[in-house]
Amino acid sequence: MHTDTERCVRAVQSKDARFDGWFFTAVLTTRIYCRPSCPVVPPKVENMTFYPSAAACQQAGFRACKRCRPDTSPGSPEWxxxxxxxxxxxxxxxxxxxxxxxxxxxxxxxxxxxxxxxxxxxxxxxxxxxxxxxxxxxxxxxxxxxxTxxxxxxxxxxxxxxxxxxxxxxxxxxxxxxxxxxxxxxxxSRSTPPRTPGVIALRLPYRAPLNPSNLFGHLAATGVPGVEEWRDGAYRRTLSLPYGHGIVALTPHPDHIACRLFLTDPRDLTIAISRCRWMLDLDADPVAVDDQLRTDPLLAPLVDKAPGRRVPRTVDAAEFAVRAVLGQQVSTAAARTHAARLVTAHGQAIDDPEGGLTHLFPSSAALAALDPQALALPRSRRTTLTTLVGALADGSLRLGLDSDWGEARAQLIALPGFGPWTVEVIAMRALGDPDAFLPGDLGMRRAAADLGLPSTPAALTERAAAWRPWRAYAVQYLWATDDHPINHLPA
Incomplete structure (x- = not known):
């Protein structure tokens, strides 16, 4: 976008916060770079130049504005x-x-x-x-x-x-x-919160609008006891990190997400913030998503009623793949119970001075050593789970931020017990594919039928071609028509 000078100038002159993170404005006379929504008087057009990243601005010799703090703007939704x-x-x-x-x-x-x-x-x-x-x-x-x-x-x-x-x-x-x-x-600064020893408190910005109901509702309703909890209006969970472990508490606010991090090693701060932003889909561009979905007259009322829905993701793709298998053809409560048993038996115990979290979710290596007979699952499901964790542990299957979405799908579908639903829910919530789609999901089919959309998988997939590349967000809007706990903030 930074190459479209006219569009960038309009965004700067209107102080449009929707473009924060899409590009940065560098001022030739002051050698300062800003986000588009900077509150200062916009510079003259002939003194503006535009860059696609804060790093490019810094490399060109510009320093960050002290008013708008462009280095803290949301990341580009392109990534x-x-x-x-x-x-x-x-x-x-x-x-x-x-x-x-x-x-x-x-x-x-x-x-x-x-x-x-x-x-x-x-x-x-x-x-x-x-x-x-x-x-x-x-x-x-x-x-x-x-x-700190x-x-x-x-x-x-x-x-x-x-x-x-x-x-x-x-x-x-x-x-x-x-x-x-x-x-x-x-x-x-009066806005600086009082410090708690060992806790890093910060604000996670996002592009408005953001609807927290399905985002935090889904994470809380499907949370694994001991690893995740909803407490005092915050979603809390444990984090396995490269240098140690951590606990994060995330609280939705009208203009930001309040984040409290306890880390055993401060070197993990960057990755902890990155994974929290990824889990909450905070770098999405909700305006672009919702505008596309509104082109379908049957989806438009859902979007207008509660715009800004995000896709609830995960902090660990391998963890979510295991949980997706445990959730095959069972209720949300049963899936949580199965996962909690794995956590208690194989997860690392931790202390949580501010809540009731007790364990880290077990690593793939730890789960690869489990006894399949100890799993209270049907034999076919045990085979599916042990094959998955074995592939994750030996590196033949890699799921993460660097995954090629098409290649990962092909590898997953080749595993025993993996069907389209499991593969697509992993693509959507673990790999972050914004176009992942679940036409065979029971909740999707029920919502589609109620709205007058085609309810058979093939016909619904054909209709959803117009929603691309945001079909994963359409799933969130359709799921939200059901009065399920995943669609509501907990009390």
Missing amino acids: NARADAVARAMRLIRDGVVDREGVPGLASRLGYSTRQIERQLLAELGAGPLALARAQRAQTARLLIET GIPMAEVAFAAGFASIRTFNDTVREVFALAPGELRTRAAR
Whole structure:
């Protein structure tokens, strides 16, 4: 979008927050870059230039605006709606892969050479993987500086910097303030919440509108006891992370999601934020989605009644695949019971000082060692589960942000006991494919019949061609017609 100068200028002059994260405005006279909705008086058109990423702005010598804080804007929705190499690379960079594995590790996950990945990212985003990761490190550092009392030396290494000097230089260059000045300014701000030792409190932005009912309702209603809970108006769950583990509490608000993170190792902050944003689908563009779905006269009333529905996802694709198998042909309550038994038997126990969470969901390696006879499941379901966890444990099946959606579907459907429903629900909620579709789902067929849509899978799929590439969101609107707990915020 940054190449459409006229459209970008209109968005800046109208301060349209819908375009935050789509592009960034750099001002040639002040050498500052902003988000489109920046509250200051818009600069003259001849002084504006536009970039596709904050990293490209920083690489060009611009520093972040202190008013609109463009480095904290929602991510571009393109990286969630696409499955090409650039989109997958951006999802992995956002997940901290470059900091943990370097550019060679990023390229290896995507099946390309380092040079190819660098060339593709530079061509589309104006910055290579190192610059993109550097911009993310700067944002992580700012969060730790402003929301915790961690010493600066620890902040530097927790944010992923190789040295304190690099940390200091980057913060000064990006924010035009020294790390100590950032902390002092945050302490003077009235909006800064009181700090709780060991807890990082922050706000997760999103593009409005956002309907929290099906999003948090689904996560709470299907939550696994011990791993997830709804407490005091917040969805809470445990997180398995590269350097340790964590607990997150997410509370919906009209203009943001309040996030409270407890981490055993602050180096996991970047990936924890990334996974929470992914789980809540916060980088979606609800206006584009809803406008497309409104073109169907039978769907339009549902969209108009409660716009901004998101797709509830997961923090761990392998975990969700296991839970999808446990949920085959059983009720939501039965699926939770089966999952809770696995967690109690094979999950790592943790302490939760603020609630009732007790375990991490077991890893694929831990589940690969389980005794199938101990599972209270039909024999065919036991075979399906053990085959799945075996493939996940030995690496022959990889599910995650770097998955090619088509290839993952082909691998899943080849496993015993995997039918179209299981494959598509994994594609939708674990892999994030916005066009995943469940025409054979009972709730979908019932809702379609009530609305006057075709209720047979083949006919419904044909009608849904006009909803592409947002069929996964259409599923959320159709599911919401049923008075099921997944469609309501818990009391």
